Amino acid sequence: MAAARMLCLWCPDWPVVAVRRADPALAGVPVAVLDRGFVLAASAEARAEGVRRGLRRREAEVRCPGLVLRPVDTVGEARAFETLVRAVETLAPRLALDRPGLLFVPTRGPSRYFGGDEAFATRVLAEAAGVDVPGARVGVADGTFAAGLAARRAASGGVFVVPAGGSAAFLAPWPVRVLDDGDLAGLLVRLGLPTLGDFTRLPEASVLGRFGLAGLAAHRRARGAEEHPPASRVPPPELELDDEFDPPVSRVDTAVFAGRALAERLLEELATDGLVCTRVRVEAETEHGERLARSWRLSAGAGAGAGSSPGSAILAERVRGQLEAWVNCDEGPGRGDGGRSADDDLVTSGLTRLRLVPEEVVVAGRSQLGLWGGDRAAAERAGRSLVRVQSLLEPEAVTTPVLQGGRTPDEQVAWVPWGEDPPLPPEQSRPPARPDRLDRCRGLCPTTVQTSPAGGAAGGNGVAAGWPGAIPPPAPAIVFRPPRPAELLAASGRRVTVSGRGEASAEPERLTSPSLPGGGGPVEGWAGPWLSDLRWWDPPARRRRALWQIVAAGVACLVSVEGGEAHLEAVYD
């Protein structure tokens, strides 16, 4: 599965940037931000003197005598970052915030609008400069992981664009320690695989067999194939947590307190389901009805345990920073019209509701669990044996059917490799806005909503409804991929063809195919033909075919006629 194209905006040393925004007198002075006595971030001037992250306070002062030291101020960082986020948000929606100073934007729409990745990236940089954030770097690549590295490759205040499809080649020379998995990286180096390119040359099945799902995820990341670890699924809505405040909360720290409790509860509940949140949306509602929302990415390792794990601390910190930022946001110059001016009302009208929505979750352990209840031990056992089968064959051989939109029974199911994302969220796999214009289905097939009795409950993705021209239920239990050859003959002994207007040349009398028992037989009943004209706007890829439901010699089957040739598509077994 190709990874979505992402833009990464990275502002190095964000703590320093935040400190300098708060205190403009610090510009041009060597500054370092301390976290419990150790240097957390240092300005370029300080780094030139040898001040590094992780130094003790005293050693930093020795190396750079004029160094100004400031304590870490997470709230200030979040507040300053909110200004930048608002600026970028005027260009593109669906930002995913990683930590203050690092954010990701899917570029598919915005790049097309602004005329290419470079143009879009330049606009983002300009916005960042507009809110007085110097030295930001922008990287664009396929996948979050590659985009992050591209931003690291970019010059200060510059753009680095990896061409589409070039992520694998771009990633190959990087050392394996960029995978953010210390144990794996150490092992790979000892195995003589120092770069991502070396690692990706291992066959996927072997990686899965030796390193498990986490190794497979790293392998995919290294290939630039997929942005998230496998099995990130859209969580069910009941995992949302919210807290209503009555009377409305006007003090920030009260809201922050509630937010922290909410964050802990959320991670705990996810942990009991064996899940880890990788992306969470923080939503707040105010007395005046404004709704504020921001998405934050959480690294997959965070929050593996419940309670006071580092994950819940990070999430609580993000929630707190976000609330503080909303309440005390300083409007940047020229940002007065920036979409969310209602935020200022937050100060006057209290918060009435705070909600945490896990937007993306991954399975915590090595094994897969069913999201919708069921016996957890059984799920773990099944997951283990399925992973073993994957390493026996290949990862793509073990699949889960996921219902999606489509016309034929084969199109309505996506076979997703075990442990991977479903291809698209259900709302995006619906047909385009005006399917009658895009796919002219002029058949006689009823365009009523298809109600498969178990479709909605089955996969959580019950999207089989609403496709005009879809073959009505029941669905055939045997689907031939590719379709098997067949002959559909009229009483005269000639082949039945279908005209451009969807009319059959004659009534079908006989259906023969080597795949049918006894080679087929006389047609007892039929429905159709239903003409579907696929991709008519694209002459090379255009397909016109007619589908029939036919009962021949007691066997119900689905037959297609395309270009005068009949094929056996499926058998209702």
Add this chain to the structure above:
Amino acid sequence: MVLAEPLSDVSAPGRPPSRPRSPAAHAAVAGGASPAPRAGLAEVAQRARPVVLAGERRLVVPGPLGGILPGGGLQRGSVVRIEGAPGAGATSLVLALLAAATAAGEWAAVVDGESLLGGLAAAEAGVALDRLAVVRSVPTALYGRVVATLLEGVAVVAAFVPRGFRPADARRLEARARERAGVLVAAGAWPGGAALELRAEHSSWSGLGRGEGLLGERVLRVAVRGRGAAVRERVAELVTGARAAA
């Protein structure tokens, strides 16, 4: 209560209450007067029972199909063989069994060597797709190993057995199913034995005329034969696909 009525007639006033009663009357009085100790005893007996009987290790199959299966379901640790010509409904029987398994909260897997299974039909049969794994394009040489690996962790494994599958491998899989208490649903050219055989004999469709109507109801004639108590063949007709909209 019927028994109690003549009793009250017999016990005339003045008679001592310690008069010996007939056994039936005694039982009726004891049952009516003290239901709580009786229930408690039953509960203790339930708890003290030493083993799970073989007949209870069953995967219950709901609906009319379960009605013709011995014990109303599938025996865990056994092989179920499903036969039928293409179009007769064998695959639908497999899906019905998988639906029963996933409805009970178990996981199910299909080893579909030729990638023929229709996923939409599985959803329509009621299979919970989030607990279903389909292993596709399996080379014949690895077929036995794949099925054996699946039986280790998955409660019901349906295998569309390819031609040329060796009886020795089949016996090995049978032993594996027994050992792991899984159900192996073998369709196709299964060369080994089976505790239960389901044969899809014929499907007749209604709703489709000559150029009109749509496929609607299907009557699937299925014959069930097994070992032991189920050795006599039972035949039933299952009606599926009744269209709600029509």
